[in-house]
Amino acid sequence: MGSTDEGPTPDPSFAGETALITGTARGIGRACAVRFAERGATVVGGDRLDQSETAATCADLPGAFEPVAADVTDPAAVEALVERAADTGRVDAVVNVAGIVAREPLATHDGEPWERSVAVNLTAPFRIAREAAPHLRETGGAVVNVSSIYGQIGAAERAGYVSTKAGLEGLTRALAAELGEDGVRANAVAPGFIETPMTEPYAEDGAARERFRELAALGRLGEPSEVASVVTFLASDDASFVTGETVLVDGGRATVE
Ligand code: NAD
Numbered sequence: 001m002g003s004t005d006e007g008p009t010p011d012p013s014f015a016g017e018t019a020l021i022t023g024t025a026r027g028i029g030r031a032c033a034v035r036f037a038e039r040g041a042t043v044v045g046g047d048r049l050d051q052s053e054t055a056a057t058c059a060d061l062p063g064a065f066e067p068v069a070a071d072v073t074d075p076a077a078v079e080a081l082v083e084r085a086a087d088t089g090r091v092d093a094v095v096n097v098a099g100i101v102a103r104e105p106l107a108t109h110d111g112e113p114w115e116r117s118v119a120v121n122l123t124a125p126f127r128i129a130r131e132a133a134p135h136l137r138e139t140g141g142a143v144v145n146v147s148s149i150y151g152q153i154g155a156a157e158r159a160g161y162v163s164t165k166a167g168l169e170g171l172t173r174a175l176a177a178e179l180g181e182d183g184v185r186a187n188a189v190a191p192g193f194i195e196t197p198m199t200e201p202y203a204e205d206g207a208a209r210e211r212f213r214e215l216a217a218l219g220r221l222g223e224p225s226e227v228a229s230v231v232t233f234l235a236s237d238d239a240s241f242v243t244g245e246t247v248l249v250d251g252g253r254a255t256v257e
Contacts, residue, residue, distance in 0.1 A: 217252025
């Protein structure tokens with residue numbers, strides 16, 4: 001079906017539910033917060049940056065947005081974030097979006113970007129899923145992890161990013177296996193090039209943008225909302241028999257010639 005100019009049809013399918021989402025200050029995380037709030041969810045959003053723009057965007061939506069200042073690499077902050085979500089009475093979805101990419105050529109880097117990538121992209125989602133699991137078991141909820149096409153294909157000077165995103169997809173399958181009998185699903189999305197503050201360095205570089213455009217079968221870059229809509233699908237009952245899966249959201253970048 002094509003799109004219309006009339007905007008989204010009201011869809012209160014998450015009314016009364018709570019989604020814990022990280023990385024909600026900007027980019028894909030903010031788009032996820034908005035999409036869940038559009039569907040009526042209460043979103044508890046954890047980020048280390050100011051979240052006033054996300055709060056302003058969500059203010060007029062059917063759901064609610066509760067910003068929590070949290071560095072996801074801090075175990076105490078993760079505990080407080082999960083508690084805050086549980087204080088709403090239930091946790092239906094956990095969406096791990098917060099992530100970093102660091103350039104680290106093997107010849108010059110000192111290991112710090114690697115350690116940071118592991119802490120943010122892999123250890124934090126594990127810790128959040130572990131802390132939230134008892135609450136998800138009560139609701140038969142869902143985990144959605146935001147990986148990357150670089151979880152599936154290699155990239156030079158990105159050892160930490162490629163390895164942690166591949167690890168995150170492994171973690172997703174492990175969670176699916178361990179939580180499945182309690183009706184909890186775990187899936188991942190693997191975006192291609194999405195226009196966010198993370199990819200802003202390429203905004204100035206016309207040749208790089210053109211190359212990324214050409215690599216995608218659809219011949220364009222992606223929007224954060226196009227990732228968020230797949231995340232909400234995976235968190236919803238529409239995906240009730242989908243678990244352990246990683247869905248590429250890359251315009252055909254990784255699979256089509
Ligand atoms: P972004 O840099 O625009 O936003 C990331 C958000 O995560 C920021 O708000 C940031 O403050 C937050 N964050 C980072 N480290 C944190 C920490 N330690 N504690 C709390 N919050 C933290 O990035 P984005 O492009 O929106 O990317 C979001 C996710 O999508 C990341 O996991 C990224 O790897 C993944 N991804 C992005 C793209 C893309 O092209 N933009 C492609 C594939 C995957």
